[in-house]
Amino acid sequence: MPQASHSVNEAPSTYVPPAPFVCTWKPNGFGSAWVQLAGELDFATLPAFERTLRDAQRSAGTVSIDLQALAFIDCSGLKAILDADAAARRAGNRLVLLRGSGQVDRVLALTGLLERFEVVDVSPRPAAASPCRRARRG
Numbered sequence: 001m002p003q004a005s006h007s008v009n010e011a012p013s014t015y016v017p018p019a020p021f022v023c024t025w026k027p028n029g030f031g032s033a034w035v036q037l038a039g040e041l042d043f044a045t046l047p048a049f050e051r052t053l054r055d056a057q058r059s060a061g062t063v064s065i066d067l068q069a070l071a072f073i074d075c076s077g078l079k080a081i082l083d084a085d086a087a088a089r090r091a092g093n094r095l096v097l098l099r100g101s102g103q104v105d106r107v108l109a110l111t112g113l114l115e116r117f118e119v120v121d122v123s124p125r126p127a128a129a130s131p132c133r134r135a136r137r138g
């Protein structure tokens with residue numbers, strides 16, 4: 001019976017485990033709050049995100065969700081953001097998204113949500129210019 005051969009020169013696995021999920025918020029002054037996300041927002045991490053977002057929305061009229069360090073978002077994360085946006089609008093408040101990674105941005109674009117939300121780019125600018133540029137308003 002022939003045996004499977006394995007090359008000694010096979011490349012090692014390139015699997016990189018996902019970064020730990022981080023979800024925090026802090027007051028940002030002038031009635032606003034900043035929600036910081038990192039890692040993967042999916043069904044497993046959803047309860048922590050919803051709790052954090054709810055707390056931020058109770059404390060501030062404008063909540064900015066920073067997607068820059070988010071590596072992945074699934075449909076449950078998108079629905080939570082949609083629900084938070086609907087709650088903000090009903091209360092006369094704002095929900096703002098800070099543009100995320102290419103993968104997260106593609107998911108928002110493919111689902112049509114990029115056009116629905118107020119999305120801003122945050123990028124380094126000269127000292128005289130504003131660090132935030134409004135990208136889209138939905």
